[in-house]
Amino acid sequence: MKTFQTVKGMRDFSPEEMEKRQLVLDTIRGVFEKWGYLPLDTPALESFELLAAKGGGGEEVKKEIYYFKDQGGRELGMRFDLTVPTARFIAQNPNLVKPFKRYQFGKVWRYDRPQQDRWREFQQTDVDIFGSSSPKSDAEIVSVVCDVLKNLGFKEFTIRINNRKLVESFIVSLGITDFVDVFRSIDKMDKIGKDGVASELKKKKVSEKNIKSILKFIGGKIVPELEGKEELKNVMEEVASLGFLKNVKVDLSLIRGLEYYTGCVFEVSLGGKVSVAGGGRFDNMVEKFGGKSTPAVGISLGFERIVNEMERRKMFNVSKKKVFVAGVNDDVRKNVISIADSLRKSGVLIEIDVMDRNFRKQMECASKKKIPFVVIVGPKELKDKKVVVKNMESGNEKKVLIKNLVNYFV
């Protein structure tokens, strides 16, 4: 008999995995909502023209995404991020009340070479503010992400922050016109180190003196009086007011690729260099997609990395109250059902037999499903209006009055 596989680079999530993933999603969502962000949802498919517009990549993009023509001949692609669809939404809806503070959760698809922890389908969790150019909005985005990480249980994390205007104006002040080429080298700092950056810049014919100045600048703590300094200062002041100064530090070497960022950029790490989120200000994107000029700032949380890291650190404690209500024979079925019903109404997660199994098999099932408590319903105890509660871990059993059962678990 033919068996079928999952599509290459994609995976199923079993209930055990999904409970953890949902816990993370629920926590992130809860924090986003408390800060006044509302959910947005957009389709999995977008016109290829839209997807190709982002990087100005055009045909090149086809290699990196799931691209196809539908039966009507439309060129479509599965979305590779949530920012592009949102920017399209904003462009199509020019009258949204500003600031438009939205979060979006959803799968995205990339035709990457599958490798360790890199999948062709993965979950994204984005938060953005559209319509505000104030440093207060940069600071709020940074702070809401700090609050998310705190609520997920991370004790130590750092958001590095920089303002690309600052680096740009510094490089230009040195008399270098092609600042983008210099950006490209600085961006490799984490990978190739200071010396690597220096030798790259040398190859790019940057003078020894300028290389020295650049390295001093990006490694420095003192921000010179240049365009973008005031903005960065205002962001940091607001971050301090919001109570997250200890988690946020200025890093003048942070570039975050050559993509669409126009001001502040952010990179979030959990100690060490593993990035779990990144973002920045992208004031030109909505306009690029045909909308009104709309400043924007946001962060995309690396959901998959966060889940992996929480797993690795054993931070998951999915502690929902689960109870199996088992009947010792078929005569007590109605009692099993009514007890299950009253526990369910109090918010306990209840499972009862749906297999016509005898008592022993029911106990086995509860054990295999790792359900922590079994309520045993038998005729003898029922006469005293009681049931037996068995703690499946310790094996302890205790008689409990049915009317007290809800309090026992809630």
Added chain:
Amino acid sequence: MKTFQTVKGMRDFSPEEMEKRQLVLDTIRGVFEKWGYLPLDTPALESFELLAAKGGGGEEVKKEIYYFKDQGGRELGMRFDLTVPTARFIAQNPNLVKPFKRYQFGKVWRYDRPQQDRWREFQQTDVDIFGSSSPKSDAEIVSVVCDVLKNLGFKEFTIRINNRKLVESFIVSLGITDFVDVFRSIDKMDKIGKDGVASELKKKKVSEKNIKSILKFIGGKIVPELEGKEELKNVMEEVASLGFLKNVKVDLSLIRGLEYYTGCVFEVSLGGKVSVAGGGRFDNMVEKFGGKSTPAVGISLGFERIVNEMERRKMFNVSKKKVFVAGVNDDVRKNVISIADSLRKSGVLIEIDVMDRNFRKQMECASKKKIPFVVIVGPKELKDKKVVVKNMESGNEKKVLIKNLVNYFV
């Protein structure tokens, strides 16, 4: 400037719509979990071979789905339901503890002709039990769906139930061998009525006498002694024990298409004939997909129809506590932030200015965003450790001690 559109037949969901959709999803999920169902997640893409296997449709299926080849030449399709991927998952994972009770939420895609309330991308919410052939499992599935509808706020709803074995054995008992052809006509009952069914059967050369018998049977309340009767009786008895007898009624005319159902079938309506959910027993599917023989029963809730119906009946009351904390000038920003922070910690959804707006503009923003309460922070009231709480609907203002503010909203 070029503007981009959503893909034909697909749509965005604005925050206002999403808040409602999430309320429905959260409610459904809450009930499913209370009944011991756990979440499963599978990819959006499946191999075309798998998708083609369901109906035995083969190439025909291509016309109804988003089918394409990826760059590696793999024939893929976007899933058109959640049952097929789950059946694949079960087939691939033969050692899951049974009963495997899972729910799955997710988008599915169909290349339908777009029309009123029919979309090419839509949300499904499925609940199924794998591994049990007991009528108790049919009854639990029916009951959990009743519980969902109750919790969503529907006062009146009916789940019609039938057992296809019963109809089959009755038709065969009349000496008719091609019972499937008769099924096909009976299945149109809701659309063409009794007379329509009769004239169809006549065209199919069913004798007058048999047509009369069939119509009497499917319109009847008395279930004759035939295969499947005992099963149906047991399901109904368990439904009664579970407390949902008034919402469930036997309808011997219910067929639910010619698809993969092998026993009980269900159809859920909210008064009238509009179906909002359907399902049944499909004991052969997992085996068909290469797995061990695994009995299965489930219902797919028509999420989009349910949301539409709740909208139409004005059943939505998204009543999250939302508050805008407004500062009368920039000097009180720190107070605004600390008040926002303490309210957030108590679970209130808080928005503060991120636009460098003056007080009047902040009030306008709160009003446009329909935020019901504004906390006004001003230097004069701060001296008395107070703020002003404005009810935006009534316009009433009240001075409240900051330390009492949390209790005011929670």
